[in-house]
Amino acid sequence: MTITDKIPPPAPAAHTTRDGAHWAKPVDRLSAQVVGAGVDSVTGKRVANPLQGFGQMWQKTFRVPLEGSTMSPQEVIVIWKERFATFWPKAGRFYAPLAGIVPGEVALLDISPMPGSPVTLSTGVMVIYADDESFTFISPQGHMFSGWITFSAYRDGDMTVAQVQALERTSDPFDELGLMFGGRRMMETFWRETLGNVARAMGTMEPAVVSEAVCVDKRRQWRQATNVRNSATLRSMRHMLTAPARWITGRS
Amino acid sequence: MNATSVALDRSGPVATMRIAGDITSSSEAELMAAYTQAVDGGAPAIVLDFRGLEYMNSGGIGLLVTLLVRAQRGGIRLLASGLSEHYREILALTRLDEAIEIHEDEAAAIAAVKV
Numbered sequence: 001m002t003i004t005d006k007i008p009p010p011a012p013a014a015h016t017t018r019d020g021a022h023w024a025k026p027v028d029r030l031s032a033q034v035v036g037a038g039v040d041s042v043t044g045k046r047v048a049n050p051l052q053g054f055g056q057m058w059q060k061t062f063r064v065p066l067e068g069s070t071m072s073p074q075e076v077i078v079i080w081k082e083r084f085a086t087f088w089p090k091a092g093r094f095y096a097p098l099a100g101i102v103p104g105e106v107a108l109l110d111i112s113p114m115p116g117s118p119v120t121l122s123t124g125v126m127v128i129y130a131d132d133e134s135f136t137f138i139s140p141q142g143h144m145f146s147g148w149i150t151f152s153a154y155r156d157g158d159m160t161v162a163q164v165q166a167l168e169r170t171s172d173p174f175d176e177l178g179l180m181f182g183g184r185r186m187m188e189t190f191w192r193e194t195l196g197n198v199a200r201a202m203g204t205m206e207p208a209v210v211s212e213a214v215c216v217d218k219r220r221q222w223r224q225a226t227n228v229r230n231s232a233t234l235r236s237m238r239h240m241l242t243a244p245a246r247w248i249t250g251r252s
Numbered sequence: 253m254n255a256t257s258v259a260l261d262r263s264g265p266v267a268t269m270r271i272a273g274d275i276t277s278s279s280e281a282e283l284m285a286a287y288t289q290a291v292d293g294g295a296p297a298i299v300l301d302f303r304g305l306e307y308m309n310s311g312g313i314g315l316l317v318t319l320l321v322r323a324q325r326g327g328i329r330l331l332a333s334g335l336s337e338h339y340r341e342i343l344a345l346t347r348l349d350e351a352i353e354i355h356e357d358e359a360a361a362i363a364a365v366k367v
Contacts, residue, residue, distance in 0.1 A: 017338045018307045026344035049347050050317050057321060059314075128345055129310040136310035138346065148346075150310050167314045217321045 022131045024103035030126055030140055037095040037108040039239075041232050042124035045140040050216075053146030053169025054224040055176040057217035060187075063163040063210055064195045065156065069203040073153035073160050074132045076202055080151060080162070081135060087201065089193040091186070103130050107137070112186070119240050123232040125149075139168070142230040144175040144183075162198050164191050167216070172228040176220065253278075254306055258286040266362045267295035272304030277311030280318075287319060291326060297365040298323070301358050303334035313346055320351050329353075331361040 032042045050057050066076065080087070081101040085094040091112050097105035108124040121144065125137035134152035139145050147168030154161055170176040179187075192209045199207035228234065256279035259270040267290035275283070290298050300319075323330040331353040335343070343349040355361035 017336065019309060020338055022309065023338075023342050024345055026341050047345075047347060049351075051320060051351050052347065131309065134310065148310065148314075150314075167317060216318055217325065219325075 019131075022103060022129055024126065024128045027104075027126075030106050030124070032106040032108055032124055033098050034095040034106075034108050035098065037122075038110070039122035040108060040124075041122045041142060041235060042106060042108060042140045045142055045230065047126055047128075047138045048141050048143065048146035048171065048227075049138065050147035050167050050169055052224060052227075054172050054221055054227055055170035055179065056215055056220060057147075057167070057169045059165065059167050059214045059216050060191075061163065061165045061212045061214075062191045062195050063161050064199045064204070064207045066153075066160045066162060066199055066202050066204050067208070068205060069160060069199075071160055071202050073155055076153040076160055076162055076198075077133055077135070077151075079201065080153070080198060081130070083201070087194050087197040089190055089197070091190060097127070101127050101130060101135055103127055111190075119233070119236045121232050121236050139171075141227070142171070142232040142235070144171055144178065144231075144233055145169065146171045146224075146227070160202075162195060162202070164195060169217075169221070171224075172231055173225050174228060174231060174233060178233065256282045257304075258282045260286050260289055262293065262295070263362055264366070265295060266297045266299060266365050267293060268299040268301050268358055268362075270301045270304060272306070274307040275305065275312030275315060276307075276309050277314065279312060280315055283315055283319065287322065291328060295328070297329040297331065299331045299333055299355075299358055299361040299365075300352075301334045302332060302336075302339060305334075305336075305339060308339065308342065313342065313348070316348060316352075320348070329365065331355060331364065333358045333361040 029044050030042050032040050084101060085096055088094050093110045095108040097107050099105050105127045106124055110120045110122050123143045124140055128138045129136040134150055136148050136150040138148045145168040149166040152163050170179050195209045196207045254273040256274055257272045261268040269286045333355045355364060
């Protein structure tokens, strides 16, 4: 027997990639498992990246230094994941997945697409990435934005900073119009309030949220205008307008 | 975290960006400098060689989107090679595999450009 014979054959290559556990596995169609949501308009949809939207592509960043907080970025992210829904402003509702914010899970959400809108947009997100300092959601077809949004915390000197960063395009021409007519300001307010709520929960008395927007691609992609066929905004609007007819005919 | 390194090679009309280490949002300067150098050198096609990629987070995938946008805007053909199964899955998960040509290795990518 040679020495080589005593050496066991190499085991099949283990998944040694350092980020291996942080990413979700690819799925063709989404499937939501949440409790309490009224409308699941996500199951059966595909995800939509920033290249697949219609409007201008923007990278929007909101950050807040956690002044007066002793929490590390990792501690902030643990709490942010656990209590994500509670940090949302009243303009929206987030229905967390049963398994929590972990890669591969799908959450549902209800948001108002425009200020004062009587329509509630029911859509969702998929958790595509999560580690101990950040987590990322990607939008499904029909969401008013095509892209992803990352929630993170990091150390800046001796202070922890909480950050929300989106890379997105509006999904279709109606969503782009909505953004131009009040939607942009509404989203700005939404994420500022969210970060303010996160900061207060971490012990910051007077959160000072700063924001920055960079236009990554100023072109509108007219070939993606057909995304309108999946529009959650239009579907929600149709649902609202036909409510009296459904009530009369007794259909839900 | 390991630093990002991007080495640039040229094979005829095709430039290859050999990416090694980690790709995160902190890698922007290295990636964009190499891309700009390749474009300034007149390359109509660029292969992103991912054989040396060790780690990528969601910030890193965002940088790939930025590269794809720049390439589309500039009429540059962008191809990927040397992706492990894991990173192929990430491109499938985010549907970026629909926006970038993926080849087994650099030679196959360069051959695809020259056809």
